[in-house]
Amino acid sequence: xxxxxxxxxxxxxxxxxxxxxxxxxxxxxxxxxxxxxxxxxxxxxxxxxxxxxxxxxxxxxxxxxxxxxxxxxxxxxxxxxxxxxxxxxxxxxxxxxxxxxxxxxxxxxxxxxxxxxxxxxxxxxxxxxxxxxxxxxxxxxxxxxxxxxxxxxxxxxxxxxxxxxxxxxxxxxxxxxxxxxxx
Amino acid sequence: xxxxxxxxxxxxxxxxxxxxxxxxxxxxxxxxxxxxxxxxxxxxxxxxxxxxxxxxxxxxxxxxxxxxxxxxxxxxxxxxxxxxxxxxxxxxxxxxxxxxxxxxxxxxxxxxxxxxxxxxxxxxxxxxxxxxxxxxxxxxxxxxxxxxxxxxxxxxxxxxxxxxxxxxxxxxxxxxxxxxxxxxxxxxxxxxxxxxxxxxxxxxxxxxxxxxxxxxxxxxxxxxxxxxxxxxxxxxxxxxxxxxxxxxxxxxxxxxxxxxxxxxxxxxxxxxxx
Numbered sequence: 001x002x003x004x005x006x007x008x009x010x011x012x013x014x015x016x017x018x019x020x021x022x023x024x025x026x027x028x029x030x031x032x033x034x035x036x037x038x039x040x041x042x043x044x045x046x047x048x049x050x051x052x053x054x055x056x057x058x059x060x061x062x063x064x065x066x067x068x069x070x071x072x073x074x075x076x077x078x079x080x081x082x083x084x085x086x087x088x089x090x091x092x093x094x095x096x097x098x099x100x101x102x103x104x105x106x107x108x109x110x111x112x113x114x115x116x117x118x119x120x121x122x123x124x125x126x127x128x129x130x131x132x133x134x135x136x137x138x139x140x141x142x143x144x145x146x147x148x149x150x151x152x153x154x155x156x157x158x159x160x161x162x163x164x165x166x167x168x169x170x171x172x173x174x175x176x177x178x179x180x181x182x183x
Numbered sequence: 184x185x186x187x188x189x190x191x192x193x194x195x196x197x198x199x200x201x202x203x204x205x206x207x208x209x210x211x212x213x214x215x216x217x218x219x220x221x222x223x224x225x226x227x228x229x230x231x232x233x234x235x236x237x238x239x240x241x242x243x244x245x246x247x248x249x250x251x252x253x254x255x256x257x258x259x260x261x262x263x264x265x266x267x268x269x270x271x272x273x274x275x276x277x278x279x280x281x282x283x284x285x286x287x288x289x290x291x292x293x294x295x296x297x298x299x300x301x302x303x304x305x306x307x308x309x310x311x312x313x314x315x316x317x318x319x320x321x322x323x324x325x326x327x328x329x330x331x332x333x334x335x336x337x338x339x340x341x342x343x344x345x346x347x348x349x350x351x352x353x354x355x356x357x358x359x360x361x362x363x364x365x366x367x368x369x370x371x372x373x374x375x376x377x378x379x380x381x382x383x384x385x386x387x388x389x390x391x392x393x394x395x396x397x398x399x400x401x402x403x404x405x406x407x408x409x410x411x412x413x414x415x416x417x418x419x420x421x422x423x424x425x426x427x428x429x430x431x432x433x434x435x436x437x438x439x440x441x442x443x444x445x446x447x448x449x450x451x452x453x454x455x456x457x
Contacts, residue, residue: 074403076396105403105432107396109440111450117440119396121403125414157389161400165414166386 032182034060034144040176043067049176058144064137071128074121077158082150083114086142094136099129128163144182153177209281214246221264228260252281255331283307288371295377302335309361320350351423394438
């Protein structure tokens with residue numbers, strides 16, 4: 001008995017749908033693509049901002065950058081993100097506080113969901129570093145877990161600190177965040 | 184001939200008491216000058232002057248250790264020398280308590296900043312005993328209370344105020360010197376770190392009560408500074424070893440991102456994310 005044409009087409013569609021995700025079926029599983037959009041893609045002086053670094057698949061690296069600020073000995077700040085949108089994966093060093101061959105201390109506490117507590121600091125009796133133009137302080141890698149978008153921001157009172165014996169806050173006009181996107 | 188040898192031996196014996204090793208509590212060490220011509224010695228001791236209830240032939244040696252003595256009272260000792268010609272008279276008599284011993288302290292530990300009464304058990308501790316601790320920032324306040332089996336004293340573990348050199352963490356050795364000259368030493372107490380001290384940057388209201396980058400940057404700035412240098416700050420020397428060093432950074436790192444819960448720095452004590 002010959003099946004009606006549209007039934008055959010329906011059967012073919014159903015077979016294709018059930019084949020999604022199964023190995024050897026030749027059908028690629030749709031996957032998330034991560035990206036990051038900076039609130040301030042062209043930061044001016046005296047600014048800390050986020051920018052997109054590298055990305056692959058559902059991973060995106062966000063760079064915390066400093067533009068035209070001098071005498072930076074250390075940085076203390078939190079980064080807030082939506083844990084329903086992304087998970088924090090890892091951090092990587094930036095070049096800013098490594099000027100002059102210094103080996104800064106990096107601390108990233110990720111135990112509280114949706115919030116990172118971060119410290120980057122030089123050590124000992126050395127001067128601060130100068131961000132001439134835009135220089136990266138630290139890199140954070142996130143994994144997007146769903147489609148959509150949500151902000152990444154600096155809550156509380158983020159601070160850059162100078163090289164005094166008791167380091168004091170340095171003037172920063174703005175701390176710009178951005179938006180992490182999953183598509 | 185035999186009588187002259189015996190008389191000669193008796194004149195030369197002088198009995199000395201010395202403290203024996205720590206494992207021989209309730210014991211005492213004795214030594215004496217040797218007598219020429221002696222082939223051996225006998226030790227005599229007992230509970231009263233010239234009241235010797237025990238005699239021990241120790242052979243041809245000039246020192247020995249006596250065990251099983253009654254604690255907290257004098258025992259009396261004398262020695263005779265002998266050879267084939269006979270035995271000398273008694274040497275000069277000496278009296279002594281057994282050597283002292285020290286046991287555990289109660290409490291066994293305390294945090295920096297504490298003031299407490301420390302009771303240390305022991306034996307043969309004599310009233311009037313002097314004591315000292317090997318940690319210069321753990322202070323003994325007032326006079327100790329000493330009984331045969333314990334010694335009690337008030338202890339202050341620094342720092343009790345900002346800017347005071349902290350006591351170094353770790354075991355503390357007590358030295359007790361009895362009026363009879365016996366000295367005993369033992370670790371009786373441990374200084375523990377006080378985590379509340381880690382919050383060194385309290386000038387910023389937003390960081391008080393939480394360990395964060397503002398504390399790390401402040402500590403890092405003084406990294407490598409030693410006690411005696413102008414910039415040394417005892418508030419940053421968490422373990423009290425006289426340096427602002429990697430161990431202090433590690434202590435701060437262990438609680439980094441946490442808030443004070445009354446005993447430690449924990450993230451669970453922090454308010455919900457901002």
